[in-house]
Amino acid sequence: MAHSKSVVCIHQRPLIVFASPGRYVQGPGATHELGREMQRLGLQGRVLIIAAGTARRELASIWQAVLPPVGIEPIVEAFAGECSNAEIERLVQLAKQLNCNAVIGAGGGKVSDTARAVADELNLPVVITPTLASTDSPCSALSVIYNSGGSVEGFRFYNRHPLLVLVDTEVVARAPKRQLVGGIGDALATWFEARTVRESCSTTVVGGLPSRTGTALAKLCCEILLADGPAACAAVEAKATTPALERVVEANNLLSGLGFESGGLAVAHAVHNGISEIEGSHCHIHGEKVAFGLLTQLVLEGKPQSEINEIYRYQQAVGLPICLAQVGVDANSDEQLNRIAERSVIPGESSHNEPFPVSAAAVSAALRAADQWGRRLL
Incomplete structure (x- = not known):
């Protein structure tokens, strides 16, 4: 993920920045409130x-x-499947x-x-209604752009956040369990990356130093996931909305979204971007690749083995990857590992938010070590 390194200077220090969507609404049957919520925000006409x-x-x-009675004409267009420039x-x-x-x-x-990209191009307000809790994307002001082959091509950053994010947890509960688990993988990394960015005094994707609010929300996100993740997964297996599922959906969507933007990103997401270069990884979702990126980050940072073991055990318990084969990467291929590592440290990548220099060789070594430990546990 692109970033700008902070300048260590007493008289020219970046400002603290916290950013968020205008309004967040979540709960069973929330879709039925979409019209009233949009009306509250002054949205009318063709959408x-x-x-x-x-x-x-x-x-x-x-x-x-629910939309026509409040003066909104919905024009529904099928998504082609890839967030590409085309x-x-x-x-x-x-x-x-359509003059929307x-x-x-x-x-x-x-x-x-x-x-978000379409709305930004046209300078229009955007509303996000996730049907999954699979990433922390809904609340953010950026887009990950992929090419037709499924590899990360780049990022777009926006001046405005969504005006409204509305999450119907009845719909989320009926989605495949893998999607919720992937969201847990994406959100779990939030605290560990935000902690790193605070330690290194780097800037975040919203262009400032991490706020204490953003860092605290990232930590709360992690605490909820560790406490409620398994129970939320069981709820989705039963296609039921429960308090545990509500808390995890909030963590995946809102807390992780606020935490990664205003807390910062580090090696975990950089490794995701590297793994996405490997064709075998394209059938694996974002949070699965971030989850292995988190293990790589903890190994690279030399964190206490007790902490690393806790995350390995948790990821294994909820069904997240703990070795490279589980994200479509051949751990015995030097070419694949070097490709991941080199992509992870390109200029502007979030791996450079670590409080020490990060090289491709160091990432490659951490990938191998993280994979080996995961294979032992399996």
Whole structure:
């Protein structure tokens, strides 16, 4: 993830920055409140809804029932599946032709990334309605851009956050368990990366030093996941909304989103970007790759073995990867490991937020060691 290193200077120190979406709403059946929530924010007229398959199947009838009565005309367009420059441009042109007043992204992380990009291109407000709790993307003001092959191509950063994030936990509870587990993997790294950024006095993706609020939210996120993760996974297996699931959905979406933006990123997400270069990893979701990136970060940082063991055991318990084979990487391939490591340390990458210089050789060694320990546990 791109970043800018802080300048250590008494008279020219970056400001502390905390950023967030305008409003966050979560709970069972929350979709039925979408019209009233948008009306509260002054949104009216024609709205482009970029929707993944699950969103169209489960929510389209509700949109048609709750949006027109408050003066909103929903135009539902199917998401093509990848947050790419081509898909963003296609949807920008469609929104222009339809003369839309706002954009809604309904689906997973790539849908919300795409909706934010489209809205930014047109200077329109954006609303995010996640159907999964699979990433911390919904609350952020950035998008990860992929190429047609599934590799990370770059990032877009925006001046505005979503005006509204609305999460219907009844829909989340019916989603595949793997999606919730992936969200746990993405969110679990939040505290460990934010801790590193605070130690190194680096800047965050919102352009300032990490706030104590952002760091505290990142820690709270981790505490909730460690306490409630297994119970939330059981709730999704039963397709039931429970207090544990509500807490984990909030952690995955809101706390992790606020924590990573205003707390900072480090090696875990940089390794994700490196792993995404490997073709075998493309069938694995974002949070699974971040989860192995977290293990790599803890090994690279030389954290106490007791802490490392706790995270290995937790990830194994909830079904997150603990070795490279589980994210589609051949641990015996020097070419693949070197490729991951080199991508992880390109200029501007979040690996350079560590409080020490990070080289490709160091990342490669940490990848091998993290994988070996995970294989022993398996």
